[in-house]
Amino acid sequence: MKKILVIIPAYNEAENIKKVVDxxxxxxxxxxxxxxxDGSRDSTAQICKDNSYNIIDLPVNLGLAGAFQAGLRYALYKGYDYAVQFDGxxxxNAEYIIPMMEKAExxxxxxxxxxxxxxxxxxKSLRMLGNTLISILIFLTTGKKVLDSxxxxxxxxxxxxxxxxYNMNYGPEPDTIAYLIRCGAKVGEYPVTMNERIAGESYLSFTNGIKYMFHMVTSILIVQWFRKRG
Incomplete structure (x- = not known):
């Protein structure tokens, strides 16, 4: 069995984290x-400590990219073969993780x-329209079809x-996937189902959603072409 690390970035997930980890x-x-x-202001960290969960407690909020990179550094240090980005x-659903690894192998x-x-x-929603637009942009710039961008x-x-x-500007977002494809990475998809958020509110409000789309579009169409391939 390959060594797999599930990385769970958590910011103010006190209402959800115990169900997820348990x-x-x-x-x-x-x-x-x-x-x-990720520098949560609620009791996320305390819940993890009270239940003896494996936790890295960041003193400040780094955002999703910084939190996930902290997890990747842990995975690198511990010698894991695969790391999974997994919402808190x-x-x-964790039952898809082993099949995803088998697909990769x-x-x-x-x-x-x-x-x-x-x-x-x-x-049919604005969010799904955004998903489709990003998928089209990835195809236009890489030639690779990604259905769930x-x-x-x-x-x-x-x-x-x-x-x-340890490299900067590699956030766990669609523009990074587009860049990695252009650098020669082999990217595939595996069918999964996802649940509605258990509790709390998503950071992706309407305003943040507009900002997110603007950032993704400009990054995929413009910024990625000026990045050095590695």
Missing amino acids: KIEHEFKELDYVVIN DGQH CDGLDVVIGSRFLENKKG TSGMRMYGKKMIDKLA
């Missing part, structure tokens, strides 16, 4: 995990995206862990 601990004992408490809000993939749309059609459940192989752990 399920992994009790039902998926073959998986290792680490909670990255209960939307992702079988097809020689560097990145496996947990895709909601390999077997199901996209809904905004999925937050992604598995990275050892080469990607090495590449992303």
Whole structure:
């Protein structure tokens, strides 16, 4: 069995984190995990400590990119073969992690995206419209079809862990996926289902959603072309 680390960035997830981690601990004992408490202002860190969870407690909020990179550095230091980006809000399902790893091994993939749309059609909403637009931009700039470009459940192989752990500007977002494809990384998708958020509110409000789309579009169409391939 390859060594797999589930990285769980958590910012103000006190209402969700226990359900998420307990399920992994009790039902998926073959998986290792680490909670990255991203400077939460609620009791997320205390809940993790009270339950003896494996936690890295960041003193300040670094955002998703910084928190996930902290997890990748831990994965690199501990010698993991795969690292999985896994939300702390209960939307992702751990039963897909081993099949995603098997997909990576079988097809020689560097990145496996947990895709909601390999077997199901996209809904009709502004968020899904944004997902489709980003997928089109990735195809236009890389020639690679990625059906679920905004999925937050992604598995990275050892080469990607090495590449992303200490380099700047590698946020766990669609523009990084586009850049990695252009650098020669092999990216595939595996069908998954996702849940609605258990509790709390997503950071992606309407205003933040507009900002996010602007950033992704400009990054994929413009910024990525000025980055040195490695």
